Amino acid sequence: MANLPPSHYPDIGHLGEDLVAQWLQSTGWVILHRCFSSRWGEIDIIAQYDGRTGEKLLTQDSLRAKRPATANSIQHSLLAFVEVKTRSSGSWDAGGRSAITPQKQAKIWRTAGIFLAQYPEKADYSCRFDVAIVYCQKISKNLTGVTANQEALATSSVDGYKLKLQEYIPAAFDSLIDNG
Template sequence: MPSKPKPKSKIQNPKSPEPGALGEDLVAQWLKSEGWLILQRRWHCRWGELDLVIGQPDPKSPQHPILLAFVEVKTRSQGNWDEDGALAITTQKQEKLWKAAQFFLADHPLLAELPCRFDVALVNCQRLSSIRSSPPQRSTDPAMLIKDGYQLTLLDYIQSAFTL
């Protein structure tokens, strides 16, 4: 008697990152190349997740930040409906990020007195063709990442994208 076919799982291979996580990797790589400190990645609280918390280093003490930015990363494929993720930063999303940032600062009191802002990074993601005969070349552009079958490109980085 033949065995029943296994149902296809909608869960991705845990060893293969999702495009959203790869977009965050790209933005973190780019921010580091721009001189920023990556303080936290994917910080969670009951209000949601802060994709990246970064610090502008103090010129006199480079390991200590003088400004914080909470970075929301939106990774989209070509032909998306929401202007590369920009339309996903709704008033409700801004309020959730603000509340999450307040929890972060309460959890990190040494950072709570620093000036803060909310930045948005828009990333384009394209799946590379599986019939490619040779692996893609590593990009020397810090605004591009080729990894796990995807090519990601930082389209726009919006400083102080919103205030509440």
């Protein structure tokens, strides 16, 4: 049987990004962009989280009363620029971690800057750079038996592949630099 042309096979990178975007949405994030690109590079997912805190506020009235006012619905928006690495077993780059070089990080930083310039209303939001590690396995029709594996944050099966979100690393550039 002849091999099918590469264009016939699904892009496992996009399948991994789909899984991560769905997981982020299920945890309260709003997906602003997928595959945001500039001349510097591309960011797989840009997501926003609007958290609420019960912080104390200093208002003019509370200053006069010499006590802080309580605000139960203060909104703090956070932007995550997410790099998704989808790999199959036996990947050469530590599940995608080694592919996030300082050069790749610099491209993502620059592209994030372009995004913030295009959306100045988001320029004051807190920002971080996250990495999602997705494991992809071709589903074999002859698969029998049970295999033990690490618990996944999310899973999906699509186009003959089983995908598992193995790890989500918030503020990963900091930890990759520290542990690199």
